Each structure stands twice: as structure tokens, then as C-alpha cells.
Amino acid sequence: MQIEFSERLTQLPPYLFLEIDKAKRAALAEGRDVISLGVGDPDQRTYGVIVEAMKKALDNGDNHHYPFDAGVPALRAEIAKWFKGRFSVDLDPATEIYPLIGSKEGLAHLPLAIINPGDKVLLTDPAYPAYQAAVTFAGGKIQYLPLKASNGFLPKIQDIENAKGARAIIVCYPNNPTAAVADKAFYTDLVKVCTEKNIMIISDLAYSEVYFDGVKPPSILEIPGAKDIAIEFHSFSKTYFMTGWRLGWACGNPRLISALARVKSNVDSGVFNAIQHAGIAALNMDPAEIEDMRFTYQQRRDALVNGCRAFGWKIDPPGASFYVWARLPSRFEDSMSCAKAFLDQANVLVTPGVGFGKSGEGYVRMALTISVDRIHEAVERIGRILAS
Numbered sequence: 518m519q520i521e522f523s524e525r526l527t528q529l530p531p532y533l534f535l536e537i538d539k540a541k542r543a544a545l546a547e548g549r550d551v552i553s554l555g556v557g558d559p560d561q562r563t564y565g566v567i568v569e570a571m572k573k574a575l576d577n578g579d580n581h582h583y584p585f586d587a588g589v590p591a592l593r594a595e596i597a598k599w600f601k602g603r604f605s606v607d608l609d610p611a612t613e614i615y616p617l618i619g620s621k622e623g624l625a626h627l628p629l630a631i632i633n634p635g636d637k638v639l640l641t642d643p644a645y646p647a648y649q650a651a652v653t654f655a656g657g658k659i660q661y662l663p664l665k666a667s668n669g670f671l672p673k674i675q676d677i678e679n680a681k682g683a684r685a686i687i688v689c690y691p692n693n694p695t696a697a698v699a700d701k702a703f704y705t706d707l708v709k710v711c712t713e714k715n716i717m718i719i720s721d722l723a724y725s726e727v728y729f730d731g732v733k734p735p736s737i738l739e740i741p742g743a744k745d746i747a748i749e750f751h752s753f754s755k756t757y758f759m760t761g762w763r764l765g766w767a768c769g770n771p772r773l774i775s776a777l778a779r780v781k782s783n784v785d786s787g788v789f790n791a792i793q794h795a796g797i798a799a800l801n802m803d804p805a806e807i808e809d810m811r812f813t814y815q816q817r818r819d820a821l822v823n824g825c826r827a828f829g830w831k832i833d834p835p836g837a838s839f840y841v842w843a844r845l846p847s848r849f850e851d852s853m854s855c856a857k858a859f860l861d862q863a864n865v866l867v868t869p870g871v872g873f874g875k876s877g878e879g880y881v882r883m884a885l886t887i888s889v890d891r892i893h894e895a896v897e898r899i900g901r902i903l904a905s
């Protein structure tokens with residue numbers, strides 16, 4: 518029998534990193550010393566206090582059963598407390614917070630709950646690829662809002678106002694891949710236009726705690742009226758080096774939360790209780806340790822940006838996230854050939870911007886997930902090929 522893939526699967530866009538993946542595998546197979554600025558996965562281990570909390574929770578048999586859908590009440594209470602402390606926003610732990618098996622899981626499931634086939638959803642271009650897949654699986658139609666350096670890589674409010682019949686918009690600030698940050702003025706305008714136009718706002722705040730120079734990224738829920746139309750996604754992955762653990766949460770509008778909960782209760786049965794207890798330990802960590810995490814990325818950022826500037830590649834230092842979004846050195850025509858040249862000639866892996874959308878062309882993304890020493894080495898290698 519010929520197994521046919523569903524239309525929804527075949528409608529997914531082609532995977533654009535294929536060529537670069539192939540080149541990387543070939544390089545590694547040849548035993549070349551590849552420095553990867555490619556992956557958005559922190560290189561550090563999860564903090565010891567979180568691992569210890571997990572071990573303790575594992576020994577408690579009460580945690581071995583199906584979790585309640587809405588999760589361990591103590592985790593939701595802890596999230597509410599953390600949110601109040603960080604953003605001065607009150608959340609009702611019973612109706613406005615929901616634990617997730619990583620924020621990507623929630624982002625992927627939400628469109629199934631609120632989007633009908635043919636409904637228009639606004640996505641930024643470039644964007645984190647999971648949004649496109651999520652909307653496609655729900656049968657939604659995507660309209661892209663181009664992000665330009667001239668507008669701080671924020672979508673233009675006018676473009677949103679002009680987008681006829683849009684039902685929802687997904688935004689992510691601090692942004693992956695552009696590392697742009699949104700301020701409260703942008704969110705205020707966004708809430709205003711989306712309220713007028715009946716557009717639900719889906720905000721991805723995975724990088725809320727990875728910020729530099731003391732400038733904290735705001736939550737959209739700080740804006741009056743946001744809770745009427747917005748849901749926000751948070752993640753333990755980047756803040757606490759917990760990418761492999763799969764823990765995040767959704768918060769905001771209770772009706773959006775309950776819609777998501779309804780899909781989830783038919784797909785999964787919640788987050789392993791022990792991991793939820795580890796999450797409580799994470800939220801209670803010494804803030805000084807989180808400050809160290811930021812300091813580490815800031816040092817790496819400065820090593821990369823200053824190193825490249827020293828040989829004439831003008832890169833803007835990002836204000837948040839652990840990515841550097843760099844305009845191509847002038848000799849390269851497109852991001853794919855730049856990434857290919859860096860890999861082939863310098864054994865340095867970067868991500869071509871076009872992989873995140875058409876408007877990502879002209880840029881490469883470099884992840885700060887390696888040590889300062891390795892960044893110095895990568896800078897030296899890139900400098901050598903750009904000088905040749």
C-alpha cells in the first residue's frame with residue numbers, strides 16, 4: 518500500500534536548512550572542527566537546585582500518576598507570584614495560567630482551538646518556523662508582515678490595520694531570529710489596533726529573561742485591556758537552561774486559556790508532575806544566578822560583535838535574546854551562500870536568514886551558545902576569509 522501524507526502535512530513549507538544541514542554533516546564526517554553558531558540551545562547544564570528538586574520529586578510516588586490537566590496548583594501559584602514580581606501583573610492561577618509541555622507545544626496547539634479553516638492569521642516575516650506550521654495545521658491562511666531594520670524589526674501598526682479579516686496575530690519579542698525588543702509603546706499600539714479590529718494577540722515571550730544592559734523586556738499583559746484579547750507564552754527552556762525538560766506556560770485571557778486546555782486535554786494529559794515541581798524550584802532560584810546567565814551571554818555578545826567590528830563587519834549588538842542578527846558582509850549576495858562559505862572555508866556554522874522567511878534574506882543569525890574562547894576563534898576564522 519502506498520502511504521499518502523495528509524494535505525496538511527504536504528502544505529508545510531519546504532525545510533530550508535536542508536542544504537546547510539548536509540554541508541554540516543559532511544564537515545563533521547570529515548572530522549573538521551566545526552564551531553556552531555547555529556543552534557538556539559544553551560550549552561550550559563540545568564542548575565543543580567532544579568536537578569535536585571527533580572530527584573526529590575521523582576522519589577515521591579504521588580508524582581508518578583497522570584498529572585491533572587491544569588497542573589500542580591503550587592506551580593500555578595508560583596508562576597502567578599513570579600509574574601507579579603516581574604511584570605506587576607495579577608494573574609488568577611485557576612483560570613489565567615496553564616502549564617505546557619514546553620511553550621512550543623502550546624503555540625502549536627492553540628490555533629486548533631481558535632482558528633477555522635480559511636481564517637487569516639498574521640505572522641511576522643521572518644519568524645520562528647513553528648508558528649507557520651501551527652497555523653497551517655489548523656487550516657489557517659497566513660498573511661506575512663515584513664520586519665525591517667528601519668522599523669526596529671517590529672511589524673507596522675498600519676499593516677495590521679490594513680489586514681482585512683485577520684483573526685489573530687503572533688508576535689515574539691525579544692525576537693527570534695532578529696533579537697529585536699518591543700517596548701510598551703509598541704504593545705500599547707498593538708493592543709489598541711487589535712481591539713478595534715477584533716484580532717486575538719498571541720505573544721511568545723520565550724526570551725523574557727535573556728536581556729542585556731539592565732533593560733527588561735515587558736509583557737504585553739502589562740498593557741491595560743490586553744487581557745481581553747491576548748494570550749502569552751512563557752518558557753523555562755532558555756531562562757533556566759531547561760530546553761530538554763519541556764516545561765512552559767500560557768497565561769492571559771481566561772477564554773483563550775480554556776480553549777487551549779480543551780485541545781490539550783484531548784491530545785496529552787499534561788506535564789509530568791515531577792517536572793512541575795522542578796519548575797517551582799526554578800522560579801524560586803537566586804536571582805543572582807539568572808543575572809550570571811545574562812552576564813555570560815552579554816560577554817559572548819560583546820566578544821562576537823566587537824570582534825567582527827574590528828575587521829570591518831558592522832554588526833549591531835542585540836538588546837536581548839541569545840542571537841546576533843547580522844547583515845551579510847557586502848561580498849555575499851544571499852544568506853545561503855554566506856552560510857555555505859563560512860562553513861566550507863572557515864568551519865563556522867551560522868543560520869541563513871532566509872530560512873526564517875523571505876524578509877530574512879540579507880541576514881545571518883548567530884547563536885551565542887558557545888564559550889567566549891570559541892567565539893574568539895570563530896571571529897578569527899571569519900575575519901580570515903573576509904580578508905582573503
Ligand SMILES: *Cc1c(COP(=O)(O)O)cnc(C)c1O
Binds near residue numbers: 645693721751765
Ligand atoms: C526556544 C523558543 C521557544 C521555545 O520553547 P520551548 O518549547 O518552551 O522549549 C519558543 N519560541 C521561540 C521563539 C523560541 O526561540
